[in-house]
Amino acid sequence: MEKKSNKTAWVVILIISLLVCVLCIGFLLWYFFIAPDNNLSRQPSSEAPSTEATISETVEETEAPTERFPYKTASLPENDFVDFKEIRSINKDIYAWIYIPNTNVDYPVAQSSQNVDDSFYLTHNVYKNYQFSGTIYTEKKNERDFSDPVTVIYGHNMLNGSMFATLHKFNDIDFFDKNNTIFVFTEDKIFTYLIYSAYQYDDRHLLNSFDMEDSTSFRQFLDTTLVKRPYYCNVRENIELSTEDRIITLSTCMNGGGNVRYLVQGVLVNEQDV
Numbered sequence: 391m392e393k394k395s396n397k398t399a400w401v402v403i404l405i406i407s408l409l410v411c412v413l414c415i416g417f418l419l420w421y422f423f424i425a426p427d428n429n430l431s432r433q434p435s436s437e438a439p440s441t442e443a444t445i446s447e448t449v450e451e452t453e454a455p456t457e458r459f460p461y462k463t464a465s466l467p468e469n470d471f472v473d474f475k476e477i478r479s480i481n482k483d484i485y486a487w488i489y490i491p492n493t494n495v496d497y498p499v500a501q502s503s504q505n506v507d508d509s510f511y512l513t514h515n516v517y518k519n520y521q522f523s524g525t526i527y528t529e530k531k532n533e534r535d536f537s538d539p540v541t542v543i544y545g546h547n548m549l550n551g552s553m554f555a556t557l558h559k560f561n562d563i564d565f566f567d568k569n570n571t572i573f574v575f576t577e578d579k580i581f582t583y584l585i586y587s588a589y590q591y592d593d594r595h596l597l598n599s600f601d602m603e604d605s606t607s608f609r610q611f612l613d614t615t616l617v618k619r620p621y622y623c624n625v626r627e628n629i630e631l632s633t634e635d636r637i638i639t640l641s642t643c644m645n646g647g648g649n650v651r652y653l654v655q656g657v658l659v660n661e662q663d664v
Contacts, residue, residue, distance in 0.1 A: 430480065430498050430516055432472050432487060458630040459659055463584055464491050464571040471664075472575040481516050485534045487575040488526060488543065488640075492565075493556040495640075497526045499543060499574075501534060512544070523548050531597045536574060536581055536658075539602040540611065540637045547643040547652070554642035557654045560588035566624040572638060572656045580664055583638050583656030586629045587615050590622035593649045596639060605633045612637070615655050622652070631657060 472487045477498060486499040502510035511527035514520055526545045532538050545554030559565045572583040601607040612631040617623075622644075631637075636658040644650045 430477060430484075432470075432489070432496060458632070459584055459586075459657065460628050461570055461584055461626065463582055463659060464569075466573060466580070474577045481518065483511075483518075484516060485576065486536075489573045489575070490557075490569075491571060491573075492569050493559060494551055495545075495554065495556060497545070497553070500525045500527045501530060501532070502527070512546075522546075523553055526553065529597070535576065536579075536636065536638070538636070539608050539633075540596065540600075540639055542596055542639045542641055544641050547645065554640060557588070557640055557642050558645075558652060560585065560624060560654050561622055561652075563624055570626070572640075572654075574638070575664075578664060580660075580662045581638075581658055582660035582662075584659045585626075585654060585656045586631075587623075587625045588652070588654045589617075589619050589624070590644060591651050591653050593651050596641075608633050615653075629657070 474484075477484050481500065483500040483503050484498045485501060487497070488499055489496045498516055500511045500516065502508060504510055508529045509527075511525040513522065513524050515523070516525050523546055526543060528534075528541060528543055532541045545557075547553070547558070548555045560569070566585075566588060570585045572585060574581040574583070596611070600611040602611065612633070612635075615637070616625055616629065616631065618625050638656045638658070640654040641651050644652050
C-alpha cells in the first residue's frame with residue numbers, strides 16, 4: 391500500500407513538473423515572440439496634428455545629389471508628426487523619435503536622467519518599468535539635439551522583430567540598395583540621414599574609443615565606417631565624408647554573437663525646422 395502511495399506521489403510530482411515546464415516555455419515564447427514591446431506610437435498622419443511638433447509641409451527629397459552624396463533620400467507623408475507634448479506627459483526622458491521606412495524601426499528615443507545609470511533603458515520600457523526589450527536610447531555622452539559629430543543610438547535585436555532587429559535587413563544588398571533613409575524627429579527639428587554603411591563590428595564603446603571632437607581621431611573613425619569588410623557589410627559607392635559631417639550610428643547585437651555588434655550608419659543630409 392505504501393509503495394502504491396509513493397508511486398502515486400511521484401506521478402503527481404512529475405505531472406506538476408511537466409506543467410511548470412510547459413508554462414515556462416510558453417511564457418518564454420510569448421515574451422520573446424508575441425509580447426508587445428510596450429512602446430508608444432507616433433500620431434497617425436490622418437489625425438489632426440498637435441501644434442507643438444507639426445511638419446507643415448511634406449519633407450522633400452534632399453536637394454539635387456551632391457558630388458559627396460550622389461543619392462536621393464525618401465520623403466515623409468505630408469503632416470507626419472510626433473506629439474512630443476503627449477510623450478513628455480508619459481516620460482520626460484524621451485526626447486526624440488527614430489523612423490526608418492520599410493523596417494520596424496519606428497520608436498521613441500530616450501536618455502536616462504539618472505545620474506549613475508546611463509544604460510537604464512537597456513532593460514526598461516518607456517514607462518520606466520522593467521522589460522527585457524528595453525527602449526531605444528542614447529547615452530549622456532551625446533547631446534539631445536544631435537549636434538555631436540557622432541550620435542550612437544542603441545537598441546536590442548529582439549527575436550520577435552521589434553526594436554532594432556530589422557536593422558539586419560541592411561545586410562541584404564538588394565534591401566540596402568533600395569532603402570537609404572533614417573528620419574529623426576525632435577521637438578523642433580526633423581533630421582534626415584543618408585544610410586551609407588551597414589556592417590558587423592566588435593563590441594567596443596565607440597564614443598570611448600574615438601575622440602570625436604579631435605579631427606584626426608574623427609577622421610580615423612569615418613574611415614573605418616567606409617571599409618568594405620568581407621562579411622556582413624554593405625557600403626555605398628562614391629560617398630565622401632568630411633570631419634564637418636554629422637553621423638548617426640545605430641548599434642544592435644548580432645544573432646549568437648555576444649562580443650560583436652551590427653552597425654547601421656548614416657550621414658546628415660537635411661535638417662528642417664518644424
